[in-house]
Amino acid sequence: MTAPTHPTTAVRRTADGSPAAPQAVTDRPSTSTVTDRSSSPTVTDRPSTSTVTDRSSSPTVTDRPSSPGSFGAFVSAARRAGRLVVQPRMGMSDPRAMRAGLAATRAADATTVGTVTLDSYTRVGDQTAARRALAEGVPLNGYPLVTYDTAVTRSLLDGIQDPAFPVQVRHGSAAPQDIVAALLLAGLDATEGGPVSYCLPYGRTPLAASVENWTRSCELLARTRDHGADPHLETFGGCMMGQLCPPSLLVALSVLEALFFAQHGLRSVSLSYAQQTDPVQDEEALHALRRLAEELLPELDWHIVVYTYMGVYPRTPDGARLLLEESARLAVRTGAARLIVKTAAEAHRIPTVRENVAALEAAARAAEAEAARALPTAAGLTAGLPMAAGMTPDTGIHAEASALVQAVLEISPDLGRALPQAFERGYLDVPYCLHPDNAQRTRSYLDTDGRLRWSEIGAMPLGGIVELAHEPRLTSSGLLTALRHVERRFDAAALDPSPTHRPLDDGHRPPVRTALSEEGR
Numbered sequence: 001m002t003a004p005t006h007p008t009t010a011v012r013r014t015a016d017g018s019p020a021a022p023q024a025v026t027d028r029p030s031t032s033t034v035t036d037r038s039s040s041p042t043v044t045d046r047p048s049t050s051t052v053t054d055r056s057s058s059p060t061v062t063d064r065p066s067s068p069g070s071f072g073a074f075v076s077a078a079r080r081a082g083r084l085v086v087q088p089r090m091g092m093s094d095p096r097a098m099r100a101g102l103a104a105t106r107a108a109d110a111t112t113v114g115t116v117t118l119d120s121y122t123r124v125g126d127q128t129a130a131r132r133a134l135a136e137g138v139p140l141n142g143y144p145l146v147t148y149d150t151a152v153t154r155s156l157l158d159g160i161q162d163p164a165f166p167v168q169v170r171h172g173s174a175a176p177q178d179i180v181a182a183l184l185l186a187g188l189d190a191t192e193g194g195p196v197s198y199c200l201p202y203g204r205t206p207l208a209a210s211v212e213n214w215t216r217s218c219e220l221l222a223r224t225r226d227h228g229a230d231p232h233l234e235t236f237g238g239c240m241m242g243q244l245c246p247p248s249l250l251v252a253l254s255v256l257e258a259l260f261f262a263q264h265g266l267r268s269v270s271l272s273y274a275q276q277t278d279p280v281q282d283e284e285a286l287h288a289l290r291r292l293a294e295e296l297l298p299e300l301d302w303h304i305v306v307y308t309y310m311g312v313y314p315r316t317p318d319g320a321r322l323l324l325e326e327s328a329r330l331a332v333r334t335g336a337a338r339l340i341v342k343t344a345a346e347a348h349r350i351p352t353v354r355e356n357v358a359a360l361e362a363a364a365r366a367a368e369a370e371a372a373r374a375l376p377t378a379a380g381l382t383a384g385l386p387m388a389a390g391m392t393p394d395t396g397i398h399a400e401a402s403a404l405v406q407a408v409l410e411i412s413p414d415l416g417r418a419l420p421q422a423f424e425r426g427y428l429d430v431p432y433c434l435h436p437d438n439a440q441r442t443r444s445y446l447d448t449d450g451r452l453r454w455s456e457i458g459a460m461p462l463g464g465i466v467e468l469a470h471e472p473r474l475t476s477s478g479l480l481t482a483l484r485h486v487e488r489r490f491d492a493a494a495l496d497p498s499p500t501h502r503p504l505d506d507g508h509r510p511p512v513r514t515a516l517s518e519e520g521r
Helices: 071-080 095-107 127-135 150-157 177-185 207-227 247-263 279-296 317-333 353-373 375-382 397-411 415-425 476-483 485-495
Strands: 085-087 114-117 167-170 190-193 232-235 268-274 301-307 338-340 442-446 452-457
Touching (some): 071 301, 085 353, 150 177, 177 190, 207 415, 232 247, 247 268, 247 279, 247 397, 279 301, 279 317, 279 397, 301 317, 317 338
Parallel strands (some): 085 338, 114 167, 167 190, 190 232, 232 268
16 A cells, blocks of 8 residues: 655644644645635635536546545545544535535544535436426435536535545446546546445446446546546445445455456555444454455555444434444544544434534544554554454454455456356345345344344355354344344443443443344345
């Protein structure tokens, strides 16, 4: 892995994007010197939100403005300085509101990067519907990047995005070519997804078509390197289905998508992993993810990004806070560089900007406390290394993930061919995923300790590695119980903080677990 070597002074930001009084010094890239933006435009100094454009032809790479700085380099510098980068999920259709959200994220008392999440119409390529919604003043559930004129988005980012505050576009598309072209024109070069993870859970687009779409998108991103940019692409494979996918498959998919990105010219990537049901099992999975990345991506600038739990969320504010804080501690203990947060509003509605900022700051405080608690090994975090690699039991996650990755690579060195064939043969098979290209022969369950395990492996090459449990067939009631396991555990801890219900004892495993009724495969 590569990392910047020139420290500069960290800059806190006020809500309009201008620098506040400097505080602690952090290790940032040499390109991250922040100029005084005291006269930069305010949120209201934006073009009309009704400006749209017709992108009937794809722009060339040279049409984009110069890169504001590397997303990957910023995160690497923060990691070297011992700071966890925290990031919200955030997307608003009104450019003024989107700019205000980015400004508030930048001004948060934390080391942050920005997010522009796109709307559902843009995700599926229905620009006609997006244009109609904007014309009629109908709010969308994200920012319609492709529909707005490039000047609108560039103006939205002006004075907000710079090397000290990179911004990532999040979208969920199996056909992101127009999205990638639009973000590049706007001066952005960081996004996320993958040919598998943004196909199987989200629709019925054939996997082979998604692979071809992502091939073209990766190559478009990679071509910006010829013009001095260092584009960044994050896998979403480690978040497959949100919950009930055993960690070894999440790790394998994250690694395989990163290899796919590298095959098509990307040199700065991040590998995702979503917090699951058991903190010790999650630690083991993240150590396995790091080991495989070190083995298979030695020439790339890469980092690991943890997602706060993506399944059914606690309904109480305190339960949600406990879960968020646990994800921050998990990230610190395993040397992850970035955390995608969730808010106390997740179980009820789309969070406000204020709630997003509160979550960012709460996660940052939890991360700082965990790093201070583990001071004897804090040097590991500063070096970008996990704190507890030798302390986590090995239950076979690395062996399982390695076997899955190796089986795919043995099909063909070209992952564009290997990935669809791996799903066709059942070598990769996601439990509870109903996509037509998924074999649907695998099943998982939660054991009585709350750990995710395989009950059926189908044709996946895990024979002799996985010890299958002989569990009763999972009923609808058992599935709902499993889906709500985390919600109930953390809400119980919030309502009754006694040791029996406390989700964390020493920062790791809950001291008491109860069996889940009607569980099985």
